[in-house]
Amino acid sequence: MGILQIVIVIAILVLLVKPAGSYLYHVFSNEPNRTDRIFGGLERGIFRLGGLSKREDMSWKRYAVSFLTTNIVLVAFGYLILRLQGALPLNPGGIGKMEQTLAFNTVISFITNTNLQHYSGETGVSYFSQMAVMTMLMFTSAAGGFSVAVAFVRGITGRKSLGNFFEDFVKAHTRVFIPLALLVTLLLIGLQVPQTLKPTLEVTTLEGQTQQIAVGPVASLESIKHIGTNGGGFFGANSAHPFENPSPLTNVIEILSMWLLPASLPYMYGRFARNKRQGWMIFSAMMTLFVLLLGLNFYAESQGNPAINAMGIDASQGSMEGKEVRFGIAQSALFTTVTTAATTGSVNNMHDTLTPLGEITPLALMMLNNVFGGKGVGLINMLMYAILGVFLCGLMVGRTPEFLGRKIEAREMKLIAIAILIHPLIILVPTAGAFLTDLGQGSISNPGFHGLTQVLYEYTSSAANNGSGFEGLADNTSFWNMTTGVVMLLGRYVSIIAMLAVAGSMIRKKAVPETIGTFRTDNGLFTGILIGTVLIIGALTFLPVIVLGPVAEYLTLR
Amino acid sequence: MRRVGNDHIVIQEQNHEHGHVSKASFIFSVIRLSAIFIIICGIAYPLASTAIAQTFMPSRANGSLLKNSAGQVVGSELIGQSFTNPALFHGRVSSIEYNAAGSGSNNYGPSNPDMLQRTSDSINQWKTDNPDVPVTELPADLITNSGSGLDPHISPAAAAVQIPRISNLTGIPAEQLEALVAEYTEGRDLGLFGEKRVNVLKLNMALLEK
Structure with missing residues (x-):
C-alpha cells in the first residue's frame, strides 16, 4: 500500500504536466489566446494604476534591475510591518514588534522564497503580519522568480526578446498564482483547515485541564505556501500541524500544489524551444534523480531507527519519531522528497529526526538544487547543467559546443561556472566558519555527527532557498539570523543575475544551421549525460561532507 | 510588430532627453505596482477567503x-x-x-x-x-x-x-x-x-x- 500510494501521486502529477505546461506556455508566449479574454481586463486595470501602459521589451540588465527594485520595495515594506506589528490592527494575541536581526532574517527569507523561519508563527507574528507580509511575499517572490525563469527560457530558445519584467510579474499573479491559490484555499477549508480572525481558543479537555488552541487565517497562507514553493508555516510545526495539514488527502493536495508548477516548466520550455522532446528529456532527468532519492528515504525510514528497534518493541511501523500517524512512512517520505526537490521547505515530519540515511535525501536534493526546483530556478539550474554537459562533450570530441542551435562560448561558460560554484561556496564556507566560533557551535542541540549535519543542513537550506530546517538548532540568535540572511541573498540573486546575463548573451547570437555533426540534446543519450554531469559535479563538491555527517552517524548507529 | 518598434524608439528618445525624470518615474511605477499587490495578495485575498469560509463552512473554518x-x-x-x-x-x-x-x-x-x-x-x-x-x-x-x-x-x-x-x-x-x-x-x-x-x-x- 505504501509504494502504491506514492506511485499514484506521481502518476497524477505526470498526467497534469502537459495541460499545465501548455497553459503556462500560452500565458507567457505573449501571443493572443483565450486567457486574454478572462484576465485581460483586470490586467489592463493593474497596468494603468501602476503607470505601466507602455511595456517595451527589456534588455537583460533592465530586466534584472526591474526585478531587483521590485524586491527592494517589497522587502522594505515587509520589514516596516514586522517592526510595527505591535501597533497595527488584527493582532488579537497582542504580539509585540519583531527584534531587528530576526526581522532582517525573516523578510530576506520570504522575499528570496526561502521561508527559513527563526520565529514561531504562534507567538512571533500577528495575523496582520501573517497576511500582509508572509502571504503577500509568498505571492510576489514566487511570481518574481517565475518571471525570471520565463525570461531565461525566452533567451536561450532565441525568442525575439527576454520580454518585459512587469508584464510577466503581473501575469504570473493574475493568471497563475491567484486563481490557483483561491481554488486550493477553498479545498483546504472544506477539508478542515481553519480560516478565521478569532483569537487563540481556550477549551477544557476531557480530563478537565485547560488547553489553548492557536487558530488564524491558515488556509489562505497554506495554499500559496505550496503553490509558490515557499514553505513557511503558519504554525511552528509547519505542515505536520494538524491545522495546516489535517489528513492524508490534504497532504496529497499540498504535495501536488508545490510540485505541479516546477514539474510543468520543462514542458513549457519544450514548447518555447519548438521541440517538446527537449522538455521531456529535462523532465525525465529530473524524475530519475527524484525517484532514486525518494527510494533512499522511503527505504531508510521504513527500516526504523536501529537504536530503538534494539529495545525490543514492534518495529514494523518504521521510524515514527517526528512523524504523524495519519501520514505514516509513505506520505512522509514523499512529502520530504517533494518539498526539498521543489525547494518549498515545508515539512510534514521533522527532518532533524530522520534516520541517518533518510537525511541524505533532503540534503542531496538541496545540494543539487536542480531536481524540479521551485519557481523556475530549478529549471534554470538544470538547463545550466545541460549547457555544461554539452560543453564537456564538445571538449571531448573537439567541436565548438552548441545548445539549441547557438554556440556556447567563453562568456557563457564563465557565467555558468560562477553560478555553479557559488552554491557550494556559500554552503561549505559558512558551515566551516560556524564550527570555528562558539556562537555557531553553541546552537547545536544534537551531539556527535548529527550536530554537524544540523549546521550543514541550515546553510544548505538557506543557499538553496529551501527553508526547511533541522529545527533542533537554536537558530534565533544574531549570529544565525545574519549569516543565513546573507547566504539566502547570495543564493538567490547571484545565480539569477548570472543566468539572466547568459540569456542576454545567447539571445544575440545567430543560429547555426543543424548538420549531421550537431550534438543532439533531445534524446536518451543526452539525458544520461545530463544526469551524469549533475551527479559528478554534486559528488565532487559534497560527498566529503555527507560522509562526515549522515554516513558517519549511520555507521555509529548500525 | 510595428507598433512595438515605434514605442521603443519613442521611449529611447525620452530616456535620452530626460534621463533622471524617467528613472524617478520608473521607481514610482515599481512602488505603485508593489502597493497594488500588497493590497490584492496581502489584504484582499486573505480577507475574501475568510469571508467565504465563515459564511459557507463556519465549523470547519473555526477549528x-x-x-x-x-x-x-x-x-x-x-x-x-x-x-x-x-x-x-x-x-x-x-x-x-x-x-x-x-x-x-x-x-x-x-x-x-x-x-x-x-x-x-x-x-x-x-x-x-x-x-x-x-x-x-x-x-x-x-x-x-x-x-x-x-x-x-x-x-x-x-x-x-x-x-x-x-x-x-x-x-x-x-x-x-x-x-x-x-x-x-x-x-x-x-x-x-x-x-x-x-x-x-x-x-x-x-x-x-x-
Missing part, C-alpha cells in the same frame, strides 16, 4: 470543535489532548504536553542520547502499566514524539495493546472495547492515501459514555 453530550466544547477534533488517566486510551509522546498555543517537538536526532533515554523510560513505564502485553507487541508510535506534538491519532495496533489495561481497570469486557476501537478506526483516505488511524479524543469520549 473543527467537538462537543460532549451536554453541549460543552471539549476540544478540537484535529488537536490531540494529554491523557494520564490509566482507564482511558493514551496518545503519543508530546514534549509540549499537547499545549496547542504552540507546536513542535524536541527535534531529537536518531542518535541523541536524551531521546534514547526518554524512549527506554517510556518502554519501562509501559511494562509496569501493561503487564499483560509483551513489549514485542508495543507499536513504535506510542513511544515516539509526533512531529507536531499535537498528533490526535494513534495506530489501530496502538489502541489494541491498551485494551487489556483498560478492560482490567473499568470492567468493560475486552470484546466490547475491541468493537469500540474498530468503530472509531478511520480508514485510509479514499481507501488509498495515508494510514489507518484512531482519533484518541473521539475514542475516549465514546468510552466515557459507556
Whole structure:
C-alpha cells in the first residue's frame, strides 16, 4: 500500500504536466489566446494604476534591475510591518514588534522564497503580519522568480526578446498564482483547515485541564505556501500541524500544489524551444534523480531507527519519531522528497529526526538544487547543467559546443561556472566558519555527527532557498539570523543575475544551421549525460561532507 | 510588430532627453505596482477567503470543535489532548504536553542520547502499566514524539495493546472495547492515501459514555 500510494501521486502529477505546461506556455508566449479574454481586463486595470501602459521589451540588465527594485520595495515594506506589528490592527494575541536581526532574517527569507523561519508563527507574528507580509511575499517572490525563469527560457530558445519584467510579474499573479491559490484555499477549508480572525481558543479537555488552541487565517497562507514553493508555516510545526495539514488527502493536495508548477516548466520550455522532446528529456532527468532519492528515504525510514528497534518493541511501523500517524512512512517520505526537490521547505515530519540515511535525501536534493526546483530556478539550474554537459562533450570530441542551435562560448561558460560554484561556496564556507566560533557551535542541540549535519543542513537550506530546517538548532540568535540572511541573498540573486546575463548573451547570437555533426540534446543519450554531469559535479563538491555527517552517524548507529 | 518598434524608439528618445525624470518615474511605477499587490495578495485575498469560509463552512473554518453530550466544547477534533488517566486510551509522546498555543517537538536526532533515554523510560513505564502485553507487541508510535506534538491519532495496533489495561481497570469486557476501537478506526483516505488511524479524543469520549 505504501509504494502504491506514492506511485499514484506521481502518476497524477505526470498526467497534469502537459495541460499545465501548455497553459503556462500560452500565458507567457505573449501571443493572443483565450486567457486574454478572462484576465485581460483586470490586467489592463493593474497596468494603468501602476503607470505601466507602455511595456517595451527589456534588455537583460533592465530586466534584472526591474526585478531587483521590485524586491527592494517589497522587502522594505515587509520589514516596516514586522517592526510595527505591535501597533497595527488584527493582532488579537497582542504580539509585540519583531527584534531587528530576526526581522532582517525573516523578510530576506520570504522575499528570496526561502521561508527559513527563526520565529514561531504562534507567538512571533500577528495575523496582520501573517497576511500582509508572509502571504503577500509568498505571492510576489514566487511570481518574481517565475518571471525570471520565463525570461531565461525566452533567451536561450532565441525568442525575439527576454520580454518585459512587469508584464510577466503581473501575469504570473493574475493568471497563475491567484486563481490557483483561491481554488486550493477553498479545498483546504472544506477539508478542515481553519480560516478565521478569532483569537487563540481556550477549551477544557476531557480530563478537565485547560488547553489553548492557536487558530488564524491558515488556509489562505497554506495554499500559496505550496503553490509558490515557499514553505513557511503558519504554525511552528509547519505542515505536520494538524491545522495546516489535517489528513492524508490534504497532504496529497499540498504535495501536488508545490510540485505541479516546477514539474510543468520543462514542458513549457519544450514548447518555447519548438521541440517538446527537449522538455521531456529535462523532465525525465529530473524524475530519475527524484525517484532514486525518494527510494533512499522511503527505504531508510521504513527500516526504523536501529537504536530503538534494539529495545525490543514492534518495529514494523518504521521510524515514527517526528512523524504523524495519519501520514505514516509513505506520505512522509514523499512529502520530504517533494518539498526539498521543489525547494518549498515545508515539512510534514521533522527532518532533524530522520534516520541517518533518510537525511541524505533532503540534503542531496538541496545540494543539487536542480531536481524540479521551485519557481523556475530549478529549471534554470538544470538547463545550466545541460549547457555544461554539452560543453564537456564538445571538449571531448573537439567541436565548438552548441545548445539549441547557438554556440556556447567563453562568456557563457564563465557565467555558468560562477553560478555553479557559488552554491557550494556559500554552503561549505559558512558551515566551516560556524564550527570555528562558539556562537555557531553553541546552537547545536544534537551531539556527535548529527550536530554537524544540523549546521550543514541550515546553510544548505538557506543557499538553496529551501527553508526547511533541522529545527533542533537554536537558530534565533544574531549570529544565525545574519549569516543565513546573507547566504539566502547570495543564493538567490547571484545565480539569477548570472543566468539572466547568459540569456542576454545567447539571445544575440545567430543560429547555426543543424548538420549531421550537431550534438543532439533531445534524446536518451543526452539525458544520461545530463544526469551524469549533475551527479559528478554534486559528488565532487559534497560527498566529503555527507560522509562526515549522515554516513558517519549511520555507521555509529548500525 | 510595428507598433512595438515605434514605442521603443519613442521611449529611447525620452530616456535620452530626460534621463533622471524617467528613472524617478520608473521607481514610482515599481512602488505603485508593489502597493497594488500588497493590497490584492496581502489584504484582499486573505480577507475574501475568510469571508467565504465563515459564511459557507463556519465549523470547519473555526477549528473543527467537538462537543460532549451536554453541549460543552471539549476540544478540537484535529488537536490531540494529554491523557494520564490509566482507564482511558493514551496518545503519543508530546514534549509540549499537547499545549496547542504552540507546536513542535524536541527535534531529537536518531542518535541523541536524551531521546534514547526518554524512549527506554517510556518502554519501562509501559511494562509496569501493561503487564499483560509483551513489549514485542508495543507499536513504535506510542513511544515516539509526533512531529507536531499535537498528533490526535494513534495506530489501530496502538489502541489494541491498551485494551487489556483498560478492560482490567473499568470492567468493560475486552470484546466490547475491541468493537469500540474498530468503530472509531478511520480508514485510509479514499481507501488509498495515508494510514489507518484512531482519533484518541473521539475514542475516549465514546468510552466515557459507556
